[in-house]
Amino acid sequence: MRPVPSVNVHAVKMRQSDKELFSFFIRGAHILELADIARLKHSAGSEIQGFQRPEIKAHVKAIADYLSGGDVLFPNAIILAIAADAKFLQKRGTKNASVDSASEVGVLSIPVRAGRKSAWIVDGQQRALALAGSGVPDLYVPVVAFVSSDITVHREQFILVNKARPLDKRLIDELLPTVGTVLPRDLSTRRLPSLLxxxxxxxxxxxxxxxVKRPSHAYHSAVVNDSTLINLMRRSLQDPRGALAxxxxxxxxxxxxxxxRLLVSFWAAVKDVFPQAWGLPPDRSRLMHSVGLTAMGILMDQVMTRPGNFGGDYVAAKTILTRIAPYCRWTEGRWEALDRDWNDLQSTNKDQRLLSNYLIQLERDVSRASAA
Structure with missing residues (x-):
């Protein structure tokens, strides 16, 4: 049986927690021979696969042009996760009493297999693509790698590395439900709304x-940004009086x-009470616009925390929403009490407060009138 070819590099090895880490230099052109880019997408069963953003062609071209310009400095490390079958052979005679003993020096051998890669890019995909397309075969670049084939660990590190960078928050929100490990507090509080x-x-x-539109995909019928739903659920969780809290x-x-169940009960009632406005693009229905969804989310906190409705009673929610329906103008007409045309309401804090305050007061008024 022929041995599997490999790329061999001088490396420094150390351990953090239960993971082996390696630091080494490698020809930039070899990175994509070893490492795969796990693109964020959904399987046929709607499970999230991968985690990486789409390629930004303009960014890749700019880096490639820089690399092709001649005498360049490229000190930015690419982070890889590598499979456990990578082999490390420590060099003899590298121990030195004056050197921190936390690390070892040796040769790291990473298999090069056809079809199935031995590594995954966690951070630096645009740089790796640029290096592969730059036409500069002998440029060595720094790499930091950790041993793990677990996609959950890759996602966790991807989020943590990009947390302080201008990474799309919607992408982080979509990935958070797939990460089961302990995260910083600000990300942990975002995980539950993302999962819901x-x-x-x-x-x-x-x-x-x-x-729902999400970074990984959007159905042809998708009309609602995931960030709108996540924000209204986060607000409901953070407010002690919120329905989710x-x-x-x-x-x-x-x-x-x-x-x-509560969310499904309330929003199913919204859908059934306002069928002409449900599922339309935001420019045709302010109910599906962020201003309408946000205001109705605040109304949800009032309706679904009422005594007797703690469990999220669809019938109770529908009864209440039916009472306010004659006063709502989601797709045409004018909100008389607000003195605003239906499509004049925008995604501003002012309009969101205006509409939510009106709906809350309207619901209270019609409920009192119904009970009288």
């Missing part, structure tokens, strides 16, 4: 099924099943 958003978008029977125990444990 994914469930609403992908579950048949959800009123938002195939209506009511399903978080004092120890911080969240009853996600109850939250999901």
């Amino acid at each position: 958003c994914a469930a609403l978008a992908d579950t048949p029977g959800s009123p938002f099924h195939q209506l 009511a399903h978080v125990d004092t120890d911080g444990t969240a009853d996600t099943d109850s939250m999901y």
Whole structure:
């Protein structure tokens, strides 16, 4: 049996937690021979695969042009995850009492296989693409690699590396539900709304099924940005009086099943009470616009926390929404009490407050009148 060819590099090895780390230099043109780019996409079963953004061609070309310009400095390390079958052979005689003993020096051998790569790019895909297309075969670049074939670990590191960079927050939000490890506090608080958003978008029977636009894909029927839903759920969780916050125990444990049922009950009622406005593009329906969804999300907190409706009663929600329906102008006409045309309301804090305050007061008024 012929041995699997490999790329051999001088490397420094150390360990962090339960992972082996390596630092080395390699020809930039070889990186894509070893490493795959796990693009963010959805499988046929709507499971998230990969994590990397699409290639930014203009960015890649700019880097490639720079590299092709001659005498260049390229000190930015590319981060790789490598498979466990990479072999490290420590060099003899490298121990030195005056050197920190946390690291070892040796030769790292990374297999080069046809079809199935031995590594995955965690950070630096645009640079790797530029290096491959630059026509500069002998430029050596720094690499930091850790041993792991677990896509969840790759995603976690991708998020952490890009957290302080101008990475699309929607991309982070979509990836968060797939990361099960401990994250910084600000990301952990974002994880639950992202998980609920994914469930609403992908579950048949959800009123938002195939209506949500996400970085990885968008159904032809998608009309709602995931960030709008995530933000309204985050607000409901952070407000002690919020409908979702009511399903978080004092120890911080969240009853996600109850939250999901509540969301489905309320928004299914919205869909059924306003069928002519549901599922249309935002320029044809202000209900599907961020200003309408945000205002209705705030109304949800009032409607679904009412005594007797804690469990998210669809019938109760529909009854309440039916009472306010005659006063709503989602697709045509004019909001008389606001003195605004239906399509004049925009995604500004001022308009969101204006509409949400009106809907809250309207619901209170019609509910009192109905009880009288």
